[in-house]
Amino acid sequence: MTEFVMSEGLADPADLRPAPSGERRRPVWVVPDEGPAVVPRAARFTEARWVAKYRWAALAGDLVAALFGVSLALVVRFGAQIDFGYIVLGAALPVAWLVCVALERGYETRYFGTGPEEFRSIIRAAVALTAVVAVTSYATKSQVARGFVVLAVPMTCLAAMFARWVLHRQISKRRIAGRCMRRVLVVGRNDQVTTLHRHLEERKTDGYVVVASCLPRGDLPDEPGPERLGHAEMDILKAVDEWDVEVVAVAADPELTGHSLRKLSWALERRGVELIVSPGIVEVAGPRISIRPVAGLSLLHLERPSVSGGPHVLKNIFDRVVGCLLMLALLPLLLVTAVLVKVTSRGPVLFRQTRVGRGGEQFRMLKFRTMVADAEERKAELQVLNEGNGILFKLRDDPRVTRIGRYLRRFSVDELPQLVNVLRGDMSLVGPRPPLPAEVAQYQLDDARRMLVKPGLTGLWQVSGRSDLTWEESMRLDLRYADNWSIALDLLILWKTARAVLGSDGAY
Structure with missing residues (x-):
C-alpha cells in the first residue's frame, strides 16, 4: 500500500504525492476546500445486493404479518359475517402498518441485522398504528370495534417481530461465514485503533469487518503492514476510495474533532460512506448514553446506572x-x-x-x-x-x-x-x-x-x-x-x- 503525505497548504486530492521510501512525515492537518464535487464510483450509490434483498424481505415479512393479524382479527371478531366497512379497514391497515414501520426507521440500512433496533422500530410502529386508528376513529366518529383493534395490532406486531427474528438469524449465519459484511476503515491513534478494531470485530454478527487502519504518521510502526496508512483528511478519503469502504470509524482522536470532523463527514456524505465516531466509553449500553444540546454544542451525557428506586x-x-x-x-x-x-x-x-x-x-x-x-x-x-x-x-x-x-x-x-x-x-x-x-x-x-x-x-x-x-x-x-x-x-x-x-x- 502506498503511503501518502499531505504537502503543506495543499487541499486538493490531485495534490497528493507518494512519500519517498522510508519517509515518516507528520502531516499538517489540512481540511479539503470545497471544490469540484468528488465524483463517486457507481458502487458508492449502489447498495450491496444483500441490503436490497434484506429490505425487500423485511417489507414482505411486514406485509404478510399485517395480513395475518388483520385476517385473524376479522375471523375471531366477526366470524363469517364481516361487514364491508371492516373489509375496507382490513385492506387499509397493512398499508398503514408499512408506513408506520417506515416512519419508525424500520427499513433504514444501518439497522439491518442489528436485532434490538429493528425490534424497537416494530414495537414503536405498533404503538403508532394504535394511536392512528384511535385518533381516526374519534375524528370520523366511526365506531371501530375495540376487540378488532386489540387483536389485529398486537398479532401483527408479534408476527412482524417473528419475521424479523428469522431474517436476523439468516443474516447472522451469513456473517459468521464472512458474507454480508460492511467494510470499515478505522481512524485514530494506535491504541484507540486497536481497541476499536477489536470491539468492531468481536461479534461477527454485527456485520463489520475492518479492512484498513489510518494512523498519524508519528504512530506508524517501523514496518507498517499493508493496511496501515498515515492520516490527514486527504489520506482518509484516498483510503476510502482505494479500499472501497462503506463505513469510516473514528476512534477518540484529539486531532480529528470539531470542524475537521465536520468537513470530513461532508466529504464522506458525498461518497455515500457512513461515518461513526467512538466516544471512547466502553462497556456502557446505549440507554445510558444520550446526546443533548448545551450552549449550542451537542454534548454526550452518560447517565448513572440504576441501582435503586x-x-x-x-x-x-x-x-x-x-x-x-x-x-x-x-x-x-x-x-x-x-x-x-x-x-x-x-x-x-x-x-x-x-x-x-x-x-x-x-x-x-x-x-x-x-x-x-x-x-x-x-x-x-x-x-x-x-x-x-x-x-x-x-x-x-x-x-x-x-x-x-x-x-x-x-x-x-x-x-x-x-x-x-x-x-x-x-x-x-x-x-x-x-x-x-x-x-x-x-x-x-x-x-x-x-x-x-x-x-x-x-x-x-x-x-x-x-x-x-x-x-x-x-x-x-x-x-x-x-x-x-x-x-x-x-x-x-x-x-x-x-x-x-x-x-x-x-x-x-
Whole structure:
C-alpha cells in the first residue's frame, strides 16, 4: 500500500504525492476546500445486493404479518359475517402498518441485522398504528370495534417481530461465514485503533469487518503492514476510495474533532460512506448514553446506572411473579429430580452453600446435589487437576460427580432450586453469578460494583460460555450487567439462556 503525505497548504486530492521510501512525515492537518464535487464510483450509490434483498424481505415479512393479524382479527371478531366497512379497514391497515414501520426507521440500512433496533422500530410502529386508528376513529366518529383493534395490532406486531427474528438469524449465519459484511476503515491513534478494531470485530454478527487502519504518521510502526496508512483528511478519503469502504470509524482522536470532523463527514456524505465516531466509553449500553444540546454544542451525557428506586422495585416484582410461575410449571420436574438424586446416591437431596448477594449480604444458595456426600473433603486431592479460571475450582471430568449429576449439570437442572432463593429475595432471575466469600475476598475495588445488583439464576455469564470463561471475562460480563441492566436486557438473557442450556456449552 502506498503511503501518502499531505504537502503543506495543499487541499486538493490531485495534490497528493507518494512519500519517498522510508519517509515518516507528520502531516499538517489540512481540511479539503470545497471544490469540484468528488465524483463517486457507481458502487458508492449502489447498495450491496444483500441490503436490497434484506429490505425487500423485511417489507414482505411486514406485509404478510399485517395480513395475518388483520385476517385473524376479522375471523375471531366477526366470524363469517364481516361487514364491508371492516373489509375496507382490513385492506387499509397493512398499508398503514408499512408506513408506520417506515416512519419508525424500520427499513433504514444501518439497522439491518442489528436485532434490538429493528425490534424497537416494530414495537414503536405498533404503538403508532394504535394511536392512528384511535385518533381516526374519534375524528370520523366511526365506531371501530375495540376487540378488532386489540387483536389485529398486537398479532401483527408479534408476527412482524417473528419475521424479523428469522431474517436476523439468516443474516447472522451469513456473517459468521464472512458474507454480508460492511467494510470499515478505522481512524485514530494506535491504541484507540486497536481497541476499536477489536470491539468492531468481536461479534461477527454485527456485520463489520475492518479492512484498513489510518494512523498519524508519528504512530506508524517501523514496518507498517499493508493496511496501515498515515492520516490527514486527504489520506482518509484516498483510503476510502482505494479500499472501497462503506463505513469510516473514528476512534477518540484529539486531532480529528470539531470542524475537521465536520468537513470530513461532508466529504464522506458525498461518497455515500457512513461515518461513526467512538466516544471512547466502553462497556456502557446505549440507554445510558444520550446526546443533548448545551450552549449550542451537542454534548454526550452518560447517565448513572440504576441501582435503586422504581426500576429495582419493578425488577423485584418481575422476579417474584415469573419465579412463582416457573416453580409451578417446573414442579413435576423438580419432584422427579429430587427422587432421582435420593435413590441414586447417598446424601441429602439439596446442596446448600454460602454465597454473597447484593451489598455483601451472605445467604444460603440451594442446588440439587450432583456430587458424592464427601465431595468437599476430596477437593484438596484434586486441586492439582483444576481446569477452572484460576479462582474457581472446575474439573471437566470430576470423579466426585454422580452419574445422575452429570445430566443435571449438563442441562443446568441442578440450578432450579435457586428459584426458592429468587422467591425469598436473595437472588434475581437474571444477574451476576453468585460469588463465594473466598472470591469476594480477592475482589479489586472496581470488582465490587458487580454487587450493586442481586446475583442471578442466569446472566450474561450463562449465555457467554459459563465455565469456559476466564476469571477476567466472567468479571467483565458481571460488571457490564451491573452497569447496564434493564428489564429488556433481562428478557433477552432469559431467552438466550434456554438456547445456552440446550446447547450445554461450558456446563461441567
